[in-house]
Amino acid sequence: TETLQENYDFWAFSKIDEHLDNLFIPYFNNAAERRFFPDFIFWLQKGNTQIICFIDPKGSKHTDYEHKADAYQLFEDKVFNPKGDPNLKIKVVLKFYGDKDDVGERYRDDWIKEGELKDFFLKQLA
Numbered sequence: 001t002e003t004l005q006e007n008y009d010f011w012a013f014s015k016i017d018e019h020l021d022n023l024f025i026p027y028f029n030n031a032a033e034r035r036f037f038p039d040f041i042f043w044l045q046k047g048n049t050q051i052i053c054f055i056d057p058k059g060s061k062h063t064d065y066e067h068k069a070d071a072y073q074l075f076e077d078k079v080f081n082p083k084g085d086p087n088l089k090i091k092v093v094l095k096f097y098g099d100k101d102d103v104g105e106r107y108r109d110d111w112i113k114e115g116e117l118k119d120f121f122l123k124q125l126a
Helices: 064-072 105-110 117-122
Strands: 010-015 025-029 032-036 040-046 049-057 089-098 111-113
Touching: 025 064, 064 089, 064 105, 089 105, 105 111
Parallel strands: 049 089, 089 111
Antiparallel strands: 010 040, 025 032, 040 049
């Protein structure tokens, strides 16, 4: 079985507490500014590539995930190069975790099926 330690030079994660941490992703819902506090943030690095991955466990019955996923589209499939190190590549990923069977077709790629989180991380550098 492959592990994160075997596939990445560095990895870490943290649970985000919206009452203690001031880490959020702003988005708009019906022209009102909202704050998305994902439950977990993972940092992964392999060579010159860093992946910052926000994971939010969520039931598909809560449609507020749609607004969050729509706002995230600004980052999707983009790689950033910081000015201080032009060789460094930073990829930002947002995924919802849970039962994706009831999720609309448009949002299916934004979800990680329960039990497949490890496989998702192992495929990020592929």
